[in-house]
Amino acid sequence: MITADRINKTTAAASQALDGAAPMCAPLAHRWDTEAERRAKLRTPENLKALIAAQRANTSARSTAATAASQRKAARAASSNPFNGGRRAARTADKAGRAHAKVARRDLKSARRNYPLTLNQLAVRAHAAHLIPAGITSYAMSSAEHWAMWPAGSSLSLIALNAALLAVGRRQVRVPLDDDATAEERRLLERLDPSYWVQHADERGLSGTVPAPTELTPAGLVTTVRLDGRWKPSAFKAKHEEIRAMLGARTALRMEISSGSHGDRATITLRTRSAADGIDLTGWKPGDPWGVDTVTGEPVMVPLGRRMLIAGTSGSGKSWSTRALLAEASEEPNHRLVVIDPKRVEGINWEHRARVAIYAEDVLGVTDELVAEMYERLEEIPRGRDTIEISTRRPRITVFVDEGAEVISMARKKRAKGGDGDPGDPDWSRIMENLSTLARIAGAAEIILIWATQKPTMDAKGGIDPQISAQGVSDTQLTLTRRRWV
Known part of the structure; x- marks a missing residue:
């Protein structure tokens, strides 16, 4: 039994199928409508008068040419002498009549182009030229016992197909919109x-x-x-x-x-709207999403365990935007946080829950310890594993450097006491050597380096170390502008 619900579903499915086919048929319908409009504009009264005059001139020229050809034939029969005056006059008249007929025929073609058939009339003639012979063929191939309908049926199917393609191509596809569509x-x-x-x-x-x-x-x-x-x-x-x-x-x-x-x-x-519209992320606490994907609306969790290169001009929000990550890193049971901040502003916010290094001596000391810890951990990685197993004894260590350019400047510091050769003064260049080593191979030891700087594209001679900048390509690179994620 056919129910109303089934009819509605069938209608909806058919409408959806037609909507999907409409873009493919639209070019055909557009060409048809464009050609029909062009022909309609040419069908003016002036062009019609020119066509009627050209038809009359062509009819007259054909009649004159036919008469001249008949007279030439009669003159040729009357005399066998090709130089006979009558034959020469008939021949001249025949040439002139054929030339005039040719000009009249060319003018008629031009007039027909200027006043063409409508596209519907042309289509009817074209299909009739196909359908009539197909019908005759069907009749000739049929017998009293068997009727051969396929020639006429093919022609009728072609006519129906053309009409259907035009109808679908002209179909106005409409997307059902929500009430809140702008x-x-x-x-x-x-x-x-x-x-x-x-x-x-x-x-x-x-x-x-x-x-x-x-x-x-x-x-x-x-x-x-x-x-x-x-x-x-x-x-x-x-x-x-x-x-x-x-x-x-x-x-x-x-x-x-x-x-x-x-x-x-x-x-x-x-992007007329954002999937994050209306979502409030204020009052963040560890365990909450870091943000919301503006395309899918899915929550973006804090990416712990991923090396990062964070770039942005001064005041763009590098430190502010990473606070959720640092808070998450300091709250995890098997996680430890190290903050290297020569500016001091961000570092003092984490002194109660992280190892903070502000001055050059502290930075050198903590990087030496991290390198030593890294080599100990690498010795413990068993065969078949890529990283060390995180545990209370060997927790993951996140090292956050803010600002990286100041750390580089700190590593270029001259020895103050007895000059560069005084063995009693620390070798400050070892700071960058340690950080570069951590960037290269500390990932397997679960020591994660996050580097924040203003100029990420500068090389070792002008700013960021290339060993550290490379991690922005392979892992995560964030660019901040005016305190907004880009």
Whole structure:
């Protein structure tokens, strides 16, 4: 028994299938409508008058040429002398009549191009030219016992297919929106409609691209664009200014263009909203998320055990943004925290729960201890394991350096007592040697280095040590600007 619910489900499934097919049929419908509009504009009264005059002139020229040809034939039969005056006059008249008929035929073709058939009339004639012979073929191949319907059936199927493709291509795809959809999102959805896109793509140099139905996600609008002909995802991405102009999107609106699921697909993402909107992260305590993914809305937990390179200008929030990580590291049972802060400002906040080194002597001492601890731990790693097992005896150690450039300057400090050669003065360069060693091989010993600095791109001659900057590529690199994550 067919129920109303089943009918509704079937209708919804059919509508969804048609919506998915609409972008593929939209170019055909666009070309059809463009050609139909071009022909309609040419069908003016002036062009119609010119066509009627050209038809009359062509009919007259054909009649004159036929008469001249008949007279030439009669003159040739009347005399066998090719130089006879009658034959020469008939021959001249025949040449003139054929030349005039040729000009009249060319003018008629030009007049027909200027006043063409409508596209529907042309389609009817084309299908009739196929259907009538197919019908005759079906009749000729049929017998009293068996009727051969496939020639006519093929022609009728072709007619139905063309009509269906046009109907689907003209289908207006609409994405069901929530009640809280903004006016900006509605306007962008109208521009992302396949019918609108195909009609205006050529104006922006985007012909050959067709967007699929757009999806409204918690992070904004997402659509897949089919790429035809010369297009590839990288070339489409390079057209980001033209795409923004096509959509009429705000300059400040974040737009991402990436490769799609196939080689001939690209994905456009418009960040009209954030999945983190309305989430309050104030009152953070250890165990809470470090932040919220603005795309998926999923919580981002504190990434303990990962080396980091944190960069940002002075006052951008490097120390402030890492407090959650330091608090988590100092609260974990099998975790210890070391803070190296020549500025002193951040270090004194952690003296009650971490090993803090502010002055050069303290920094040298703690780095020497860390290197010694690292070598002891490396000796304990059994065969088949990549890292040491974390325990109360061997806890993970997070070493936070803030500010890295000041530590580098501290390591370049001259020996003060008897000059550079005085053995009684510490070798301050050993500070950076120790930190570079920790950056290279201390990961297996679960001694994690986090380096915060203002200039991460500078090399050892101008700033950051290359052994430390490399960990930002392999592990995690955070860039801070105006106290916001980028």
